[in-house]
Amino acid sequence: MKQYETGDLRNICICGSGTTGKTQFAEIMLHSAGAIERLGNTDSGNSTCDYNPDEIERKISIRSAIAFCEWKDKKINIIDTPGYADFVGEMIGGISVADTVILNICAFEGVGIRTERVWEYAQEKKKPAIIFTNRMDKENANFDNVVTVGKEKLTPNIAPITIPIGSAETFSGIVNLLTNKAIIDGNETEIPEEVKSSAQTYRDSLIETIASSDDSLTEKYLDGKELTPDEIKGSLKKGIIEGKIVPLFAGSSLNNIGIGEVLDFIVDYLPSPLECDSIAKVDPKGDLSALVFKTSVESHMGVINYMKIISGSISAGSDIYNVTKRSSERMGQLSYPRGKNRIETKTAVAGDIMAAVKLKSTGTNDTLHKSKKADEIPPIKFPEPLIDMAVYAKSKGDEEKIGNAIHAATIEDSTLRFEMDKETKEFILSGIGGLQLEIVVDNAKKMHDLEVELKKPRIPYKETILGKSQAQGKHKKQSGGRGQYGDCNIRIEPLERGKGFEFVNSIFGGSIPSSYIPSVEKGIKAAMEKGFIAGYPAMDVKVELIDGSYHDVDSSNIAFEIAGSIAIRKAFEQATPCLLEPIVDIEVIMPEEFMGSVIGDLNSRRGRVLGMGRKGKKQSVKAQVPLGEVFNYATDLRSLTKGSADSRMDFSHYEVTPGNVSQSLVEEYQKQREEGKLERR
Numbered sequence: 001m002k003q004y005e006t007g008d009l010r011n012i013c014i015c016g017s018g019t020t021g022k023t024q025f026a027e028i029m030l031h032s033a034g035a036i037e038r039l040g041n042t043d044s045g046n047s048t049c050d051y052n053p054d055e056i057e058r059k060i061s062i063r064s065a066i067a068f069c070e071w072k073d074k075k076i077n078i079i080d081t082p083g084y085a086d087f088v089g090e091m092i093g094g095i096s097v098a099d100t101v102i103l104n105i106c107a108f109e110g111v112g113i114r115t116e117r118v119w120e121y122a123q124e125k126k127k128p129a130i131i132f133t134n135r136m137d138k139e140n141a142n143f144d145n146v147v148t149v150g151k152e153k154l155t156p157n158i159a160p161i162t163i164p165i166g167s168a169e170t171f172s173g174i175v176n177l178l179t180n181k182a183i184i185d186g187n188e189t190e191i192p193e194e195v196k197s198s199a200q201t202y203r204d205s206l207i208e209t210i211a212s213s214d215d216s217l218t219e220k221y222l223d224g225k226e227l228t229p230d231e232i233k234g235s236l237k238k239g240i241i242e243g244k245i246v247p248l249f250a251g252s253s254l255n256n257i258g259i260g261e262v263l264d265f266i267v268d269y270l271p272s273p274l275e276c277d278s279i280a281k282v283d284p285k286g287d288l289s290a291l292v293f294k295t296s297v298e299s300h301m302g303v304i305n306y307m308k309i310i311s312g313s314i315s316a317g318s319d320i321y322n323v324t325k326r327s328s329e330r331m332g333q334l335s336y337p338r339g340k341n342r343i344e345t346k347t348a349v350a351g352d353i354m355a356a357v358k359l360k361s362t363g364t365n366d367t368l369h370k371s372k373k374a375d376e377i378p379p380i381k382f383p384e385p386l387i388d389m390a391v392y393a394k395s396k397g398d399e400e401k402i403g404n405a406i407h408a409a410t411i412e413d414s415t416l417r418f419e420m421d422k423e424t425k426e427f428i429l430s431g432i433g434g435l436q437l438e439i440v441v442d443n444a445k446k447m448h449d450l451e452v453e454l455k456k457p458r459i460p461y462k463e464t465i466l467g468k469s470q471a472q473g474k475h476k477k478q479s480g481g482r483g484q485y486g487d488c489n490i491r492i493e494p495l496e497r498g499k500g501f502e503f504v505n506s507i508f509g510g511s512i513p514s515s516y517i518p519s520v521e522k523g524i525k526a527a528m529e530k531g532f533i534a535g536y537p538a539m540d541v542k543v544e545l546i547d548g549s550y551h552d553v554d555s556s557n558i559a560f561e562i563a564g565s566i567a568i569r570k571a572f573e574q575a576t577p578c579l580l581e582p583i584v585d586i587e588v589i590m591p592e593e594f595m596g597s598v599i600g601d602l603n604s605r606r607g608r609v610l611g612m613g614r615k616g617k618k619q620s621v622k623a624q625v626p627l628g629e630v631f632n633y634a635t636d637l638r639s640l641t642k643g644s645a646d647s648r649m650d651f652s653h654y655e656v657t658p659g660n661v662s663q664s665l666v667e668e669y670q671k672q673r674e675e676g677k678l679e680r681r
Contacts, residue, residue, distance in 0.1 A: 001336070001343055004075040006284045006351040007272045011077045011308075013094040015122065016104030017114035018083035021134045023049050023061055025104060025253040026080040032259050033069035033076070035338065048339035049080040053446075054439055062439060063412070064090040064294060066306055066337040066353060074267040077353045083114070085643055086433030088121075089382045089415035090294075093364070095122055096279055096380045097293045097308040097353065100240075100270045101129040102262075107141035107167070107250075111149040113591075113644040119154045127278075128240045128271060131158065131248040132262060137255050141167040147248065157246045159209040160202050162261050164250040165195050174250055174258045177203045178232070183261065207232070213239035237269045241276055273351025279308070280377050284350040286311030288320065288370040291377040295364045297408050299447075305356050305363070306337065310377060312370065314354070315347045322359075323376050324366040329359050364414050382414040384648065385430035386634030389437050390458070391418075392427075394451035402452055403427065405444035416440065423460035423537075434635055459628045460582055461665065462654055463531050463538040465575035468493040470546075473567025475559050486559030488512060488520050488548035492571045495540040497580075497654060501528065502542040512548040512560070519557040520545055523564030532572045534579060534662075534669040539654075543568065579662045580654040582627040588637065590645035592619045597640055605629035606658075624652055628661070 014022045027047045031039040040047035045056035049065035061082040068077045079094035081087075095101055101122040105115055122129050133146050143164050150158045162174040165182060173184035175191050180203060182191045191199050211221035214235040221227065227235075239245035247265065251258020273282040279291055294306040314320070316334045321327075335342035337355045348354040362368065365379040391406065393399050403418070406429060410416045417430040431437050441452050470491045477484040495502060503521045512520070521543075528538040548563075586607070588598050598621055599609055607625035614620065630649065637645050657665070 001345070002070070002075075003345075003347070004349070004352070006282060006349055007274055008074050009077065009273055009349075009351045010074055010266050010270055011079070011097065011099040011273060011278070011351070011353060012102050012266060012270070013079040013081060013091075013098035013100070013127075014102045014104060015081050015091055015095065015118045016083050017106070017109075017112060017118065018060060019109060020083065020104035020106045021253050022083060022104045023047050023065075023080055025102075025132060025134060025259075026065075026067060026078050028253045028256050028259050029076075029078065029263060030067055030069050030338070032256065032263060033071045035067070035069035048341075051340040054443060060084060062087055062090075063296070064094045065339055066294075066355070067339050068336055068353075071263045072267045075352075076263070076266055079353075083118075084433075084435065085114070085117075085638060086431070086436035088432055089413060091118070092121060092382060093293045093380055093414070095125050095127060097291070098127065099273055099276050099278055100266075101125075101127045103129055103131045105131055105133050105146055105150070106138075107133050107136045107143060107146060108138050110142065110145055111153050113642045116153055117643060125278075126243070128243060128276060129246050130240070130262075130265070130270070131246060132258075133164075133248060133250045134253055136164045136167055136250050136257070137169075137171045137252040139168050141171065143167065143250055150248070155246055157209070157244055158248050159206050159245050160250070161206070161247045161265065162249045162251070162258055163195070163199060163202050165192060171252065171257065174261065175199045176261055177206050183258075186260070209245055210235050210239060213242070213244040233269070237271070240269060241271050279380070280310045282351045283311040284313075286350070287374070288312035288314055288318075288368070289374060289377060290314060290368045291379075292362055292364055292366045292368070293380060296412050301357055303357070303359065303363075303411070305359055305366075307354065307356065307368065309348050309350050309352050309354070311350050313347055313349045314368075316345075320368050320370065321372045321374075322362050322366050323369050323372070323374050324379075325361050326372075327361050329362055329368065331356055332358050363411060380414075383432060385415060385417050386432050386647065386649075387434065387437070387632055388428050388430045388457050389454040390424075390426040390456065391429050391441070392453050392455055394453060398450055398452075399427070401448055402444060402450055405448045405450065406440060409440045409443065413440075421457070421460070424458040426457060428457055429454070432634070433638070434632070456631055461534065461536040461628075461657065462540075462580040463533055463536050463572075463577060464540045464580055465492065465494050465538075465572060465577050466656075467576035469571045469574035471567050471570035471574060473563040473565070473570065475562040475566060477559075478554075483551075483554035484556065484559040484562075485551040485554035486516070486519075486548075486556070486561070486563035487550065488560065488563045488567050489546050490524070490564075490567045490571055491544045491546050492568070492575055493542050494575075495542050497540055499540055501525070501539065504542065504544040506544050506546050507548070512545070512550055513555075516550065516555065516557060516560040517545065519560040520548075520564035520567075523561035524568045526561070527565035527568045532569055533577050534666045536579065538572065539580070541572075543571075579657040579665060581657040581661070583624050583652045583655050584627050584630065585650050585652045586623050586625055586630070586633075586647060588621045588623075588645055588647045589615045589618050590621075590641050591617075594641040594645060595619050595621070598637070598645065601636070601640060605633075626655075626657075627651075 064081045081091040081094045165173045211217045289310045290307040292307045367376040474487045607623045
């Protein structure tokens, strides 16, 4: 295929909520440009960008997909991203390396809260943006409402470039306000009488917006002088790059109405990689540098790394250096991706997006460079996981297979975490939402024939004491031959919260030989690890060894270890034992309208609100809540606020568990012991 220079590239990221027809929009652009011969359909499961089996089965986008087409001697790289909140990491990765965001809005659903969230992500990355009002051919489509609410909820800088002729069943074409012509059945014609007045109003508003965005044109416009086509084009493009103008289009991706005008606009008005900074300033003349923004694992190809070239050019067979991993790599096959298909290339230039296979150690957010001494490109900041689930194998011995299967998913999705919880000894899978984790486990089942289930993670409660006590632990056993004898006296008292464990040896006069002291401590620690009242590890306890006795023949390390465990159990039960629960700090950022609901929900979870404030246009609430009360909180918060809130959660400290909660945990533990069902906590 033709090799394009950096200035002839356009990198766009298609974003929007989960029901706006983004993938079909990408499909019709590819077909209109002749990049694909057959027009696919998401409902039929044969679209270019939704090609994974789980996407075809569920009829939703789960991963971002990269494709490209050629239009008017320009190469357009398209990143089609999922709209569901669980897969927000895929969208953020795409936005980060794109030069322009195309926000899809459904004409009959309008500007919803999810649309606002997507817009916020684009604004955080400071990306130029345009809006495509899709599905104008559907019932209840309302273009004027999208414009009005969009200006109110998203930005007042929205400026329609095309407007619809009719809507729903009467939608027959569009009016291009720049050319002042109608396009009906793909042919340019005069504007129909029924929309002339509306078209003139929108065109006057567009010219005013363009003039207002450029100081050099404002005076001319106010003097009533006509702006030239070159002035309009130059100022419109400049306004888009600076974020002062957000062009808006109308159309239908399913019926291919308004798509050609969007493609024309992309190549004529949207910035090339040279004209705006995405993750770093693009420099065609510099040494090679690239950032990997996406990694996938495919059974027949292995690991595929998708990267944006930031400077210089890259060639197949060349030696490069992974600055992040500090390892050398050799570039094998390079290709331009188009969904699951790839068009092989020998080289790629700065600003372009391409795929590389079979790199040894490279993954998402790695910087590749010609030199070992180069700096890393600032990595993409992906959202931290919000929910945790414990992963269990139904069959003994499958744990390693499950671990390998889920590890592969974490390579592909940077918002996933999978690790062993040292406190509860469970494998924990963490992510953004329940659907995301469900799909990960489903894929592990299908691809590796494994039986896997997700469970609510155990809460890492602790045991401690509120008072002081003293106890003797004696282990004496005689059953023929050498006996066993160990005897120790200990005194215990609570430590300041978070101090853990302290052992003090106060033995004088040799009542216990020094060689046995470590065994006493070992026995105490082992008993504390198992717990005393509900099977949870004990903490924040000071143990002082004050006396004891031994036998010249029968004493041994194991005997004193057992004696230490007996002593701590007796002392613990006499020192007002209690349970501690982990407390987390939570910050919730939401629109003001949901403030009351969020605070009420936190209170119902035994939360303590610590403060409130503003974060930009939104409200912020900080609180402390018991960890046991916030399982699945991100999902519940999403439902409570219609997806408009963000939250973050960090461990804070341990506090004494309320009596009713503590009692139920103790009773459950005792019941399991009696029934012989006690699991290792």
